[in-house]
Amino acid sequence: MKPLSELQQLFCDALRSSDSPPQALLDEIEDDGLRIERFNVYRNNFIVLNGDALADMYPVIKQLVGDEAFRMLATAYVRTFPPMDRALLLYGEAFPDFLKGIPELSGAPYLADVARIEYAWTAAYHAEDATRLDEVQMVNIPAETQGDLRLRPHPSIHFINSSYPVYRIWAVNQGEPMDDVISLDEGGSHIVVIRPQREVEVREVGLGELRFLESLASNETIGSAYAHTLESVPDFDLNRFFAEHLFDGTFCAIEP
Amino acid sequence: MQDTINTLGSVAAPVPKRAGAGLKPKHYQSIIEQLPDIGWFEIHPENYMGRGGPPLHYLERIRADYPLSLHSVGTSLGSHLPVDLDHLKKLKALVDRFEPGLISEHLSWSHGYEWYTHDLIPLFYTEETLSLIVEHIEQVQDFLGREILIENPSSYLQFKQNEIPEQVFYVEAAKRSGAGLLVDINNVFVSCSNHGWSIQEYLSAVPHELVGEIHLAGHSIQDLGDTKLRVDDHGSPVCQEVWQLYRDYINTHGTVPTLIEWDTNIPEFPELYREVCFAEKFLQTTRDRYDEAIV
Structure with missing residues (x-):
């Protein structure tokens, strides 16, 4: 039997990945023929919960690139930069630089600086009094x-x-x-x-x-x-x- | 503020056995202006861990008129990693400042590495994780100097390693750590439905004397051909089956502080308030029957 640390890390790796969950993890899940779909509820939650936090912080970027493109960007961002803090208040600090590195957005080089305004807005909102x-x-x-x-x-x-x-x-x-x-x-x-x-x-x-x-x-x-x-x-x-x-x-x- | 908590564990503003609501930023203004007749409010403390700013200000104003419950989502009690002292300090600072009547956390885990899933992942129901979670609950309680309540999870999958039924694990974790129970009836319904467990068996394993709070929320249904997976998204009104289970529960056991959770697709305040009033009506019927006082 795998130790708990290994099992939890296996689960987290699969949550963050876009590939189908590895056999080593599936072997740990009760199978009624739907274990991949069941696992995918967690994968989807991980992307959506954290992606929604990003959408709350960057409404103008979302408006500028459109809902569909924003969802794709958020998914990629959540996978690359998963939350490092237990509170989601300031999640998304690296998003402006992340936008700068997306080749498809090279025609809109101003997006990163617009995103900096939005990050600053939320950071100022939660800053000390x-x-x-x-x-x-x-x-x-x-x-x-x-x-x-x-x-x-x-x-x-x-x-x-x-x-x-x-x-x-x-x-x-x-x-x-x-x-x-x-x-x-x-x-x-x-x-x-x-x-x-x-x-x-x-x-x-x-x-x-x-x-x-x-x-x-x-x-x-x-x-x-x-x-x-x-x-x-x-x-x-x-x-x-x-x-x-x-x-x-x-x-x-x-x-x- | 330690002096406001006496050795019997009573607190400055106990949460009454009434219906409460999850506090959402979009409702701050309505609540402050209208002071609706709601028994209490509940927050995720993680949303108030900023250094300052409007959220803490609004919370202070609302706390002046209502008892409060802190429902934590970030402690990751079932993780193989140690409880984060820094997070506990932030939690304790909120407890000291806002003097909540109740504090609760989930029977789950949310980080396996240094990063956080921000989702509540089911535990492996083994003796190993039971000992681990008991140790973590004790650590949190020792640090806060308070009893906490543990909430049963909603889940979509089960691990093959599981050797203890969830309800037994849940009750045992509370008994061994001296914690209380927060029974989320929607979660019981969702998990039992997703795994083919018996709701009656689940709820009858829960000793009522340990129950300090009930949660009610809406869920959605994901259609997977012949199987319907119920997903606990807190994004709609409480469903009829869950209301019925709730009525049965309080009819049998008496009143319990009851929270309406609504965290996604958050409606305007009147719609949330209607749900709270619905729960309050059931509580009132039970109070009349048992001739109970509110607190």
């Missing part, structure tokens, strides 16, 4: 020392920097499909995904705002982040950025 930086916390900080401090973006923040107009593609595919024509020649887009309170926000931003937030998120001081940003965007308007975002929940703390 943080309170909004408010005016009182800033009051006693002398203006001349502010450059040496660190502004903490909300822990839910994610950045997407794409060569394609993926913000528009994502936005017109919220809800019912629209007839908008989007040309890939429109150019790239820079996106910040963040959940300042309850609602996840997907913001299309300028390159300066993206660079500045990225630098702050990687623990640079305000002064250093600003200097870095000016290197690629010389006309970045810091005052305007702060007027709009310093107290809108984009940040949760200011620290030495």
Whole structure:
């Protein structure tokens, strides 16, 4: 008799495979002439349960490629990258890169970046909570020392920097499909995904705002982040950025 | 929050012997706005293991008005691999924060490697797996400092190695580990139908004093020529046969906290609520007959 570990692994291998279940496993299953069909209920559940989790996370990709193609992609993804976590909340992290590697999708090179927005949306949704930086916390900080401090973006923040107009593609595919024509020649887009309170926000931003937030998120001081940003965007308007975002929940703390 | 659990095992908000519903995100808003007359709600704790965000916020609001049950799907009690301490810590954090009246897990396994099937795979009903699952249930209970309930599975195949009938294995696992039983009547119906077992034999092997909760759900039928395989997909109303088995069960034994599970093709809230009211009506009839109090 095979040890339990071997039997369970045999079952798992067959669950994940697309070939007919091996004889060694079938020999372990009571046979009423339907043991393959009975086993296939489990194989189907494995693909459908995890594939549905993927569909929940990537509704725009599903809309763009169509239900049938999405089902095939999800099946292949579940087999290649089975869930590594006991919770399914963030299952599908590798899906954007997976899409990039599918030869049939090479005509739609923007899909991976659209998928990155969708992953970021769910990750931001489940990210830890943080309170909004408010005016009182800033009051006693002398203006001349502010450059040496660190502004903490909300822990839910994610950045997407794409060569394609993926913000528009994502936005017109919220809800019912629209007839908008989007040309890939429109150019790239820079996106910040963040959940300042309850609602996840997907913001299309300028390159300066993206660079500045990225630098702050990687623990640079305000002064250093600003200097870095000016290197690629010389006309970045810091005052305007702060007027709009310093107290809108984009940040949760200011620290030495 | 250990102080809210006394040595008799009573908890801050016990789950009443009423009908409850599986809590679904698409219903959060309706529940918060309407505060429907439902005895309690049940969640899969794995869906609340994020670091923060709206789900935990909604759960907190709903928990303020209703008792709660945690029905875990991720412990994989029957796996040859050890129980994951990290998962237990996350489970314990939810138990401490939300003070559920009941905690339950399945008589099944879901991982053979480092990855998870997220489906509930049937056990090999042998002495070896019985000892293993008892050890794992004890570990979970010791870690949580609480008794848990074990749910009978629905299954589509049986292993040749099986040497113990499922209902005997199920009851024995609970008795040896000091756990209680969650009887899923739909699962009993599905498995007995799929394997040609006797429903009466199955249910009469279950000692009522160990039963802490009942589950009811819908299933679908897969047509395989002469054989019809019943698939437990929780995607439709409870079928007539299962309602009848449920009525018979509570008529014979008295009321038990009863959950309506609806996890796929989830309807709008009123349809789920109708099913809950249906179960509540049967419970009320039984309460009247036995002159029972609700809690």
